Amino acid sequence: MIEGNFAVAQSGGPTAAINASLCGVICEVLRNDRKVYGMINGVKGAIDNNFVDLGEIFDDKQNLKLLKNTPAAFLGSCRYRLPDFNGKSDIYERIFDNFASKNITMAVYIGGNDSMDTVMKLSEYSEKNKKGVLFAGVPKTIDNDLVGTDHTPGFGSAAKFVASAVSEIARDCAVYADRSATVIEIMGRNAGWLTAASALARSATSNAPHLIYLPERPLSREKLIEDVKGCAARNIVIAVSEGIKNEKGTYYSNLDCNSGHDKFGHAQLCGSAKVIENIIKETFGIKTRSVELNVLQRCSSHFASLTDLDEAEMVGAFGVKSLLSGSTGVVAGFERVRDYEVKPIINNVSKVANLEKTVPDSFITENGYDVTEKAIEYLRPLILGEPQIEMENGIPKHIAL
Amino acid sequence: MIEGNFAVAQSGGPTAAINASLCGVICEVLRNDRKVYGMINGVKGAIDNNFVDLGEIFDDKQNLKLLKNTPAAFLGSCRYRLPDFNGKSDIYERIFDNFASKNITMAVYIGGNDSMDTVMKLSEYSEKNKKGVLFAGVPKTIDNDLVGTDHTPGFGSAAKFVASAVSEIARDCAVYADRSATVIEIMGRNAGWLTAASALARSATSNAPHLIYLPERPLSREKLIEDVKGCAARNIVIAVSEGIKNEKGTYYSNLDCNSGHDKFGHAQLCGSAKVIENIIKETFGIKTRSVELNVLQRCSSHFASLTDLDEAEMVGAFGVKSLLSGSTGVVAGFERVRDYEVKPIINNVSKVANLEKTVPDSFITENGYDVTEKAIEYLRPLILGEPQIEMENGIPKHIAL
Numbered sequence: 001m002i003e004g005n006f007a008v009a010q011s012g013g014p015t016a017a018i019n020a021s022l023c024g025v026i027c028e029v030l031r032n033d034r035k036v037y038g039m040i041n042g043v044k045g046a047i048d049n050n051f052v053d054l055g056e057i058f059d060d061k062q063n064l065k066l067l068k069n070t071p072a073a074f075l076g077s078c079r080y081r082l083p084d085f086n087g088k089s090d091i092y093e094r095i096f097d098n099f100a101s102k103n104i105t106m107a108v109y110i111g112g113n114d115s116m117d118t119v120m121k122l123s124e125y126s127e128k129n130k131k132g133v134l135f136a137g138v139p140k141t142i143d144n145d146l147v148g149t150d151h152t153p154g155f156g157s158a159a160k161f162v163a164s165a166v167s168e169i170a171r172d173c174a175v176y177a178d179r180s181a182t183v184i185e186i187m188g189r190n191a192g193w194l195t196a197a198s199a200l201a202r203s204a205t206s207n208a209p210h211l212i213y214l215p216e217r218p219l220s221r222e223k224l225i226e227d228v229k230g231c232a233a234r235n236i237v238i239a240v241s242e243g244i245k246n247e248k249g250t251y252y253s254n255l256d257c258n259s260g261h262d263k264f265g266h267a268q269l270c271g272s273a274k275v276i277e278n279i280i281k282e283t284f285g286i287k288t289r290s291v292e293l294n295v296l297q298r299c300s301s302h303f304a305s306l307t308d309l310d311e312a313e314m315v316g317a318f319g320v321k322s323l324l325s326g327s328t329g330v331v332a333g334f335e336r337v338r339d340y341e342v343k344p345i346i347n348n349v350s351k352v353a354n355l356e357k358t359v360p361d362s363f364i365t366e367n368g369y370d371v372t373e374k375a376i377e378y379l380r381p382l383i384l385g386e387p388q389i390e391m392e393n394g395i396p397k398h399i400a401l
Numbered sequence: 402m403i404e405g406n407f408a409v410a411q412s413g414g415p416t417a418a419i420n421a422s423l424c425g426v427i428c429e430v431l432r433n434d435r436k437v438y439g440m441i442n443g444v445k446g447a448i449d450n451n452f453v454d455l456g457e458i459f460d461d462k463q464n465l466k467l468l469k470n471t472p473a474a475f476l477g478s479c480r481y482r483l484p485d486f487n488g489k490s491d492i493y494e495r496i497f498d499n500f501a502s503k504n505i506t507m508a509v510y511i512g513g514n515d516s517m518d519t520v521m522k523l524s525e526y527s528e529k530n531k532k533g534v535l536f537a538g539v540p541k542t543i544d545n546d547l548v549g550t551d552h553t554p555g556f557g558s559a560a561k562f563v564a565s566a567v568s569e570i571a572r573d574c575a576v577y578a579d580r581s582a583t584v585i586e587i588m589g590r591n592a593g594w595l596t597a598a599s600a601l602a603r604s605a606t607s608n609a610p611h612l613i614y615l616p617e618r619p620l621s622r623e624k625l626i627e628d629v630k631g632c633a634a635r636n637i638v639i640a641v642s643e644g645i646k647n648e649k650g651t652y653y654s655n656l657d658c659n660s661g662h663d664k665f666g667h668a669q670l671c672g673s674a675k676v677i678e679n680i681i682k683e684t685f686g687i688k689t690r691s692v693e694l695n696v697l698q699r700c701s702s703h704f705a706s707l708t709d710l711d712e713a714e715m716v717g718a719f720g721v722k723s724l725l726s727g728s729t730g731v732v733a734g735f736e737r738v739r740d741y742e743v744k745p746i747i748n749n750v751s752k753v754a755n756l757e758k759t760v761p762d763s764f765i766t767e768n769g770y771d772v773t774e775k776a777i778e779y780l781r782p783l784i785l786g787e788p789q790i791e792m793e794n795g796i797p798k799h800i801a802l
Binding site: 010014041070072077078160163165167169174176177200203205206257291293294296299301303380383384385386391392393395396397398399400 | 411415442445471472473474477478479480561564565566568569570572573575576577578601602604606607658669671692693694695696697699700701702703704706781784785786787792793794795796797798799800801
């Protein structure tokens with residue numbers, strides 16, 4: 001077993017599960033009687049020698065439970081990208097000097113796609129310059145677009161929030177007798193995973209959303225109008241990705257907001273849902289509105305998926321175990337072994353970093369406005385279960401540095 | 402005790418508690434061994450003779466529990482305003498004929514301000530034309546702007562969602578080391594109650610929102626800029642009402658979206674938060690974004706206030722009791738008797754209908770960007786407690802007609 005202490009960082013956009021992974025890291029390190037230092041604001045903390053001793057903060061188990069249910073990154077985040085190196089580099093040397101001063105020989109980096117780039121560079125630098133520090137990535141992203149893993153921690157909670165919100169908004173839409181349309185914009189610019197999860201809103205009492213548009217399929221103005229025309233529902237609910245494009249490959253969010261046509265002169269820009277709202281309003285003259293679910297998709301810890309939180313914690317712990325056994329330059333992930341069970345796996349980071357996994361064809365129906373039963377089967381287990389949330393004064397209690 | 406059966410309707414914009422009131426009505430009527438007919442789509446159901454027998458649908462107690470936790474209006478809603486009458490009126494006669502055919506002598510109308518106008522007109526018509534039907538209003542509105550009651554059912558759940566969402570978004574904002582601003586737009590065009598409730602997001606670990614702007618106070622561009630400049634927080638969170646106006650009385654949502662100045666030529670319009678976002682971005686050059694909480698404020702049953710739901714149910718039952726004892730032309734409401742306890746009261750509908758209660762001066766701080774301790778004391782009890790939600794396939798289970 002590798003000797004020495006641990007460092008851990010969080011990076012990229014926040015999720016409801018990124019602190020659950022941190023929780024898994026802390027618990028596993030403490031179980032192994034090592035020290036675990038949190039880098040503040042991602043790799044910047046390592047550059048600036050800005051660490052906190054997490055063992056001190058979390059000697060109280062109650063605090064770990066709070067951490068697991070606190071949204072966003074407890075240690076702060078950064079969007080800093082390490083420069084490429086060639087031989088020796090000042091920034092890299094500072095990081096490894098700071099690690100050495102705390103006897104840090106293993107580091108876990110919890111983050112999205114960009115963060116895996118950091119893991120790759122740091123582990124390469126360490127090997128080439130014989131720094132003796134091992135690096136493992138623990139994924140998180142609500143976008144679910146990482147390769148080499150069945151799904152990503154953070155996605156299940158976002159998917160659960162999206163499905164629940166869409167089911168509630170559908171109720172809200174259904175109260176009036178007049179025909180109407182509601183367009184709900186969902187995150188995920190290039191990968192439609194989260195938009196696909198809106199299909200989980202359907203139940204015995206509602207088949208909304210009636211139309212689902214993923215960025216994996218172009219959506220022409222004509223098709224949109226045909227689809228709406230053919231929709232039997234009185235109060236139509238449409239789930240649309242923020243990154244939907246038309247047949248020319250132009251993002252809807254880059255079309256003129258009012259007309260839905262190409263920008264010209266004083267065109268104004270807005271989100272994809274607003275553009276679609278205006279096209280439907282103009283074409284059909286029915287009451288139409290749009291709703292952006294916005295950042296609540298990634299920070300709604302009050303309604304996280306327990307499956308997601310538990311898995312996020314497990315994969316955090318697994319990252320620690322992998323390092324202790326000598327792995328480096330790896331990214332943890334999940335393999336789905338049964339319906340439904342996952343086991344943690346590791347991949348070489350070079351096979352994961354800077355790649356993107358989109359929704360496969362087999363998950364999208366031929367008509368291009370829905371997902372298949374296979375997609376539902378894949379998605380459903382990820383949103384099951386609810387954590388017990390500690391409340392204080394009527395709102396969820398969080399923990400902060 | 403008055404003889405005969407009951408009718409009940411829901412009207413106006415949906416809330417998370419309007420079905421809890423319906424639940425209270427149904428239970429109390431069934432306890433008194435009468436029939437209770439639901440009018441479909443508000444008073445339109447009575448005009449079109451479109452009723453459902455709620456005793457049949459809800460003979461199963463489990464369904465009543467589901468109803469209490471289902472958002473929006475189970476019976477559907479309408480935005481129809483009854484015409485004024487003078488002597489006899491065809492529409493009114495149709496309503497009373499349809500009531501008579503089912504021996505309906507008492508009717509409960511669950512709704513907002515406009516609905517109380519319906520209660521007033523129907524009870525007056527009934528009295529003047531000796532129809533022998535009694536009418537009671539049961540209030541609901543997330544806006545909390547009804548006079549004659551300490552607060553309105555539906556407000557507490559919306560306030561709890563707003564407070565929780567703001568507290569989660571504040572975590573999401575706080576992860577980056579760079580200065581930023583996030584502007585959160587909250588419902589309530591003329592009354593700032595719900596925006597005031599954003600103050601309940603504050604906790605031991607966060608003092609966001611740092612600036613709170615209610616529609617009760619004008620907000621000049623200069624004041625906004627001064628306030629942001631004076632704000633010590635690194636990641637500023639601003640809660641703003643959708644109905645905020647500038648010193649000239651112009652809604653921010655009627656200002657040019659990009660410049661925040663008066664509309665001119667090809668000006669584009671957007672929500673108040675977006676206008677404020679653009680003013681801050683332009684003035685300070687910091688990362689700024691805006692978030693509209695939108696309809697989730699009124700339909701997030703998955704995170705309703707138990708206090709609100711229980712009170713909504715109680716006031717529904719109280720409406721039934723008032724009718725049975727012979728009251729008509731009344732609206733139920735709450736008196737706050739202790740800290741915290743409420744008792745149901747009734748008001749004459751003419752003292753309530755078509756009036757609006759805004760946030761009092763004593764609830765707004767002198768600097769104009771916050772609420773007072775008195776406001777917090779008033780608001781806090783309304784968001785306490787969480788209902789137990791029945792889940793199915795990872796999302797809350799609802800009931801529908």
